[in-house]
Amino acid sequence: MKTFSSPFFWLVLVVVGGVSLLPIVTNSPSLREDLFLMLMLVTLASSVNIIMGYTGYVSFGHIVYFGLGGYAAFYLMQNFSVHVLTAALIGGVVASLIAFLIGIPVLRLRGAYFALATIGINEAFRVLVNNLPFLGGSVGMLFSFSAYEPYGGGKSAQQFAYFAMVITALLTIATSFIIKKSKFGLGLMAIREDQDAAMVLGINPARTKVITYAISAFFPALAGAFFFFKNGTILPETAFELHRSIESLVMVMLGGYGTVTGPIVGAVVYERLRGFLITNPTLSQAHLVIAGALLLLIVLFVTAGVIGWLRQRFPAVRRYLE
Amino acid sequence: MNFEILIASSLDGLTLGFVFGLMAMGLTLIFGVMKVINLGHGPIIVMGMFTPLVLSQAFGINPYFGLPVVIVLGLVTGIVMYFVAVHRVINAPELTTLLATFAVNMILIGTLTILFTTTPQALSLEMGSLQTGTITILGTRVVAVLVAVVATVALYLFLYRTRSGKSIRAVANNRAAAELMGINSTWILALSFGIGTMLAMLSGALLATLFGFTVLSGSGYEVKSFIIVVLGGLGNPTGALLGGIIIGLLESLVAVIPLPVIGSIPFSWVPVIEFVVFILILLFRPTGLLGART
Numbered sequence: 001m002k003t004f005s006s007p008f009f010w011l012v013l014v015v016v017g018g019v020s021l022l023p024i025v026t027n028s029p030s031l032r033e034d035l036f037l038m039l040m041l042v043t044l045a046s047s048v049n050i051i052m053g054y055t056g057y058v059s060f061g062h063i064v065y066f067g068l069g070g071y072a073a074f075y076l077m078q079n080f081s082v083h084v085l086t087a088a089l090i091g092g093v094v095a096s097l098i099a100f101l102i103g104i105p106v107l108r109l110r111g112a113y114f115a116l117a118t119i120g121i122n123e124a125f126r127v128l129v130n131n132l133p134f135l136g137g138s139v140g141m142l143f144s145f146s147a148y149e150p151y152g153g154g155k156s157a158q159q160f161a162y163f164a165m166v167i168t169a170l171l172t173i174a175t176s177f178i179i180k181k182s183k184f185g186l187g188l189m190a191i192r193e194d195q196d197a198a199m200v201l202g203i204n205p206a207r208t209k210v211i212t213y214a215i216s217a218f219f220p221a222l223a224g225a226f227f228f229f230k231n232g233t234i235l236p237e238t239a240f241e242l243h244r245s246i247e248s249l250v251m252v253m254l255g256g257y258g259t260v261t262g263p264i265v266g267a268v269v270y271e272r273l274r275g276f277l278i279t280n281p282t283l284s285q286a287h288l289v290i291a292g293a294l295l296l297l298i299v300l301f302v303t304a305g306v307i308g309w310l311r312q313r314f315p316a317v318r319r320y321l322e
Numbered sequence: 323m324n325f326e327i328l329i330a331s332s333l334d335g336l337t338l339g340f341v342f343g344l345m346a347m348g349l350t351l352i353f354g355v356m357k358v359i360n361l362g363h364g365p366i367i368v369m370g371m372f373t374p375l376v377l378s379q380a381f382g383i384n385p386y387f388g389l390p391v392v393i394v395l396g397l398v399t400g401i402v403m404y405f406v407a408v409h410r411v412i413n414a415p416e417l418t419t420l421l422a423t424f425a426v427n428m429i430l431i432g433t434l435t436i437l438f439t440t441t442p443q444a445l446s447l448e449m450g451s452l453q454t455g456t457i458t459i460l461g462t463r464v465v466a467v468l469v470a471v472v473a474t475v476a477l478y479l480f481l482y483r484t485r486s487g488k489s490i491r492a493v494a495n496n497r498a499a500a501e502l503m504g505i506n507s508t509w510i511l512a513l514s515f516g517i518g519t520m521l522a523m524l525s526g527a528l529l530a531t532l533f534g535f536t537v538l539s540g541s542g543y544e545v546k547s548f549i550i551v552v553l554g555g556l557g558n559p560t561g562a563l564l565g566g567i568i569i570g571l572l573e574s575l576v577a578v579i580p581l582p583v584i585g586s587i588p589f590s591w592v593p594v595i596e597f598v599v600f601i602l603i604l605l606f607r608p609t610g611l612l613g614a615r616t
Contacts, residue, residue: 058416109604112416115416116552119545127590293429299411299418299422303418
């Protein structure tokens with residue numbers, strides 16, 4: 001495939017993978033915690049970019065698949081002592097299936113109606129889970145002390161979750177790249193620009209969109225499974241947090257809508273910025289105001305995001321910078 | 323089945339419904355005129371809650387006498403918000419306006435948190451109540467309904483009887499054609515945003531007279547507004563009022579209506595019903611219950 005012969009593809013994976021090894025080399029648990037969160041955000045942003053950036057469908061409540069994957073995996077680990085990897089994969093498949101079924105009717109909606117429907121779906125699952133006693137209802141679920149024993153205790157379970165998240169992030173980036181460079185991806189972008197014209201060119205928009213939506217639901221579900229495995233507890237409010245969903249859209253916009261590296265850059269910049277603002281004694285109070293003002297400036301003046309801007313400004317980099 | 327409980331709950335739901343309707347009208351007016359979903363709707367409602375609180379705490383003004391201040395502040399806030407955050411991207415794809423208004427949401431919540439922290443607040447109001455038999459209607463509810471009805475009627479008179487109101491409807495209908503007729507669309511869009519914001523703030527002030535609140539109460543009301551707006555048809559103010567009343571009645575009646583086999587639906591299932599209805603309406607009747615806007 002063309003993607004695998006692209007040096008940039010490998011460069012991105014090597015850089016992300018290399019950075020991910022830093023906490024192991026330096027043996028720093030706090031750096032590992034930071035990077036775990038960052039890789040999770042990269043996964044969320046990149047996967048929402050697959051449906052939103054390539055196809056133009058703004059999935060506002062995409063975090064629903066993070067929550068569904070997390071819940072499915074947690075339930076299996078808690079009640080049937082399933083290994084976290086198996087549980088995460090099942091969670092991913094469950095999320096993709098649900099996305100597939102939901103996508104068939106919902107992806108017929110366009111624009112604001114689609115965005116509103118995805119918010120509704122996320123909220124519907126949140127309040128539904130709140131009412132399901134076998135998933136712990138509103139108090140959620142909590143691991144027992146022995147839950148981490150098969151992984152060699154809590155400490156190595158944390159380590160394990162970290163590596164799982166690294167792999168998830170790399171897989172997401174690779175998938176995003178492969179889709180963008182494939183004929184399938186071209187079809188998506190044709191749909192984004194003009195769905196009716198795409199149809200005339202022989203693309204089946206309904207099928208293409210649903211498949212893409214299901215793919216973009218798989219990776220957040222994996223991330224959710226590993227995140228809540230590491231947390232040891234899951235709640236409806238943390239699993240289906242609309243604010244986190246919107247934050248991942250912000251990251252995509254920050255880095256560059258429809259590019260592969262954009263969501264990565266966006267997630268890292270956003271998280272660093274937030275960390276800086278929250279820990280800074282004079283700015284911590286105002287961190288939300290500053291982040292909001294910054295977002296507004298980007299939306300109003302640099303609509304293409306960091307990577308998009310670079311591509312516009314320096315046409316020469318377009319061949320390399322995806 | 324207890325008939326009086328049913329009557330009391332219906333009255334409760336109806337009164338709440340009018341306030342919800344007013345709240346959603348703000349959102350739907352803005353969407354109807356410029357196809358923008360205002361994600362800053364929640365914190366704006368919260369601003370409406372805090373304005374009478376501040377007025378009564380700082381100057382000892384009765385919260386109801388603070389309502390004119392809420393109205394003026396809402397209009398000004400909305401117009402400023404339009405020019406700062408929306409005007410530049412008014413013709414961009416919806417993602418852009420969604421994120422721009424979300425940025426405003428972050429800024430407003432951040433500012434409100436700095437000013438008031440997130441501790442729970444409540445207005446102190448002694449309004450008495452009306453009582454007939456076992457049915458009690460709180461005075462605050464009566465006033466809230468009256469204000470909501472007056473505001474709705476005023477909105478209709480404005481939209482249908484004044485020149486600016488007619489211009490708003492013209493711009494909503496077809497902006498390009500309205501501009502050709504000599505309407506200054508920028509000003510009309512700003513005015514519509516101002517009126518939408520004003521309605522949201524006014525409903526916030528009324529909600530504050532009924533329930534306790536915090537700086538973060540907005541998101542719940544915002545999502546509720548989405549449901550109501552979709553029920554009534556995006557961009558349709560009459561529909562919003564109807565949707566508000568349906569949601570108000572649903573919330574107060576579901577738990578008291580007896581059903582065979584299961585007894586009654588627990589209150590915690592109400593939001594599930596609401597969101598499922600919301601999604602179904604979007605899918606099968608995106609123009610809302612009232613049908614296409616005329």
